[in-house]
Amino acid sequence: MTRSARRTRRTSRTLQVAGAGAAALLALSACSSDSGSSDASGKPSASGSKELSGTVTVFAAASLKESFTTLGKDFEKAHPGTKVTFSFGGSDSLAASITGGAPADVFAAASPKTMAIVTDKKDAVGTPATFVRNQLEIATLPGNPDKVASLKDLTKSGLKVVLCDKTVPCGAAAQKALDASDLKLTPVSYEQDVKSALTKVELKEADAAVVYKTDVKAAGDKVEGVEFPESAKAVNDYPIALLKDAPNTETAKAFIALVQSAEGQQVLTEAGFLKP
Incomplete structure (x- = not known):
C-alpha cells in the first residue's frame, strides 16, 4: 500500500469516529430535554403540575346543606380521586369547633359575625369572601x-x-x-x-x-x-374562607373557587340564595 493510500484511509476512519460521537451527543441531548419537567427558565412545566386529590372537609352553615351537597358531587365528578365531606350545623357551633382544633379545610358561615369567631383567632387564611346572601x-x-x-x-x-x-x-x-x-x-x-x-x-x-x-x-x-x-x-351575608391548618390546602382552594364560580353561583341562586 502506498503512503498516499494509507493517509486517505486514516482520514476516513477519523471522520467516521467524529460522526458517531456527534450523533451520540445529539441523542443524549434529546433524552435530557424529553425527560426534564422544566422550561427554559428552569420552572416546572404545566405538564408537571400535580392533580387534585384527597379529602376536603367543609364546615358549613346548615342552610347550605342542599346546595353544597350538590356542589360537592359536582366537584368530585370534575376531579376524580377527590372527596368532599361536610359538617353542617349552626355557624356559631361550627366556629367554636374550628377554634377548638377540629380538623377542617373550609368554613362557610351564615354571617360575618360568626366568621369573625374564626378570623379573630387567626384560624383563617386571608380575608373571607362573601359568596351569597340570604333572606x-x-x-x-x-x-x-x-x-x-x-x-x-x-x-x-x-x-x-x-x-x-x-x-x-x-x-x-x-x-x-x-x-x-x-x-x-x-x-x-x-x-x-x-x-x-x-x-x-x-x-x-x-x-x-x-x-x-x-x-x-x-x-x-x-x-x-x-x-x-x-x-x-335583616339580610345575612355568607362568607367563606380557607382555614389556616387545612390538611388539603390546594384541593380546598379549588372547592372554594367552584363555590365562587359561575357554575357554583347558579346552583346557589337556584336554591334561593341572593347574589353577593
Missing part, C-alpha cells in the same frame, strides 16, 4: 291554616312559633327584624340551627318558624312560605 321567610304548616300573613301575626296568642337561637345567624336576623317592627315574641323553643327550626314545623310540633327562604324552598310542599317586608332589614 328570612316565615314557614307555616301546609295550607297556612293559621292564616299567618305578617311578622306581627306570629305574636297571636296560642300560636306555637319556633325561632333559631339568638347566637345563630338566622336567630340574630329574626331578632333584628322583630326589633325593627317593635314586636316581642316568645317562642315555644329556640333551636340550634335553621334546619332544626324548620323540622319542628314539618313534624307539626310548631305552627310556624322564622327561617331562610332557601330552607322554605328546599322543604317543598312540607311547609308554606310567607314573606314579610321586615326581612329586608
